[in-house]
Each structure stands twice: as C-alpha cells, then as structure tokens.
Amino acid sequence: MNITKRDARIMRRTVRKNFKRWSEKLISGRHKEIAELYSRSATFFPTFSGEYLKGRKEIERYFRYFMEKNPAIRIKRGVVQLFGSDSYLYSGIYVIDHVYHVGKRKIEEARFSIFWERINGVWQISHHHSSLNPDRT
Numbered sequence: 001m002n003i004t005k006r007d008a009r010i011m012r013r014t015v016r017k018n019f020k021r022w023s024e025k026l027i028s029g030r031h032k033e034i035a036e037l038y039s040r041s042a043t044f045f046p047t048f049s050g051e052y053l054k055g056r057k058e059i060e061r062y063f064r065y066f067m068e069k070n071p072a073i074r075i076k077r078g079v080v081q082l083f084g085s086d087s088y089l090y091s092g093i094y095v096i097d098h099v100y101h102v103g104k105r106k107i108e109e110a111r112f113s114i115f116w117e118r119i120n121g122v123w124q125i126s127h128h129h130s131s132l133n134p135d136r137t
Contacts, residue, residue, distance in 0.1 A: 003082055015090055018116055018123050029067045035060035039117065042071040047096065047110050047130040054101050069098035076109065086118040087126075093133065109133040 015121070027035040035056045038044070044053040046062050048069075053059050078092030091113040100106040115127040 003085070007085055008082070011082055011085070011088060012080070014123065015116075017086065019090065022114075022125075026063075026067070027072060029070075031060050031063035032066050034063050034067075037125055038128070039119055039126050040051055042125055043127050045131065046131040047132060052076070071096055071098040073097075088116055090116065091116045094130075103116070 008098075022034065022037055025037065038055055038056055038059050042055065042059060044059050044062070046053060046066065048066060049062060051058075051062070053062055073094050073096050075094040076095050078090055078094075078112075079116075081089045081091075083089070093109055094112055095107060096110055097105060097107045110130050110132050113129045114125055116123055117126045128130070
C-alpha cells in the first residue's frame with residue numbers, strides 16, 4: 001500500500017477530526033448521537049462492561065449507561081495505522097476522568113483500538129475495543 005505524503009497529511013487531519021467528534025459527543029451526554037458514529041454492524045468491547053456489543057442499538061444502550069459517569073477522555077498516547085484512504089486503526093492509551101461514586105471522580109487509564117472506515121462517504125467506527133490498563137488499576 002503506497003500512501004502519498006499528501007494523503008498521509010489528509011488522514012492525520014481526519015483522525016484528529018474524527019476523535020474530536022467522538023469525544024465531543026461523549027461529553028455532550030447524547031448517547032444516540034455517539035452511537036450514530038458507529039456503523040450499523042459495528043462491534044464494541046466497552047471499558048466498563050464485560051459484554052461484547054454488536055450493532056448501534058447495543059452500543060447506544062452502553063453509552064446511555066456510560067454517560068451517566070459524566071466522562072471526559074483525553075489521548076495520552078496514540079498511533080495511527082493507515083489501511084488505504086478509506087480506513088485506519090487508531091490505538092493507544094487514553095485517560096478517562098469519570099464519576100465512580102456520588103460526588104467522587106476517578107481518573108483511569110485505558111487501552112483502546114478504534115477502527116474507522118469511510119462507508120458511503122461517511123467516516124464510521126466499525127470496531128472499538130477499550131479496556132482498563134491492568135498496570136494502572
């Protein structure tokens with residue numbers, strides 16, 4: 001796979017823009033809107049659940065629960081692997097700041113992998129894996 005420097009620059013901007021959209025929707029508390037960033041057949045291993053989720057309906061249900069934790073996420077370290085101009089894997093470590101008990105917040109590190117694809121011209125998440133970092137819990 002040969003990607004030009006120009007294509008690589010465009011993809012780096014796309015990666016930043018897509019993560020920003022995802023993060024803003026997470027902070028907004030609108031679980032339906034964040035679920036719409038996932039493809040209809042997306043799969044998801046969520047951070048605070050042992051479930052394996054498939055499809056927007058299950059993903060939306062998880063985010064309804066997760067958004068009650070009033071989360072904020074920032075990337076600590078990330079790597080992008082390009083798979084042409086229509087897909088990429090973004091993986092690394094993010095820091096999750098969330099409510100874990102009434103009035104108490106907790107900051108935890110989690111490992112993540114998010115596979116994005118451009119489907120019918122729209123960037124969507126096809127697979128997302130997020131798990132607490134066992135060295136930091």
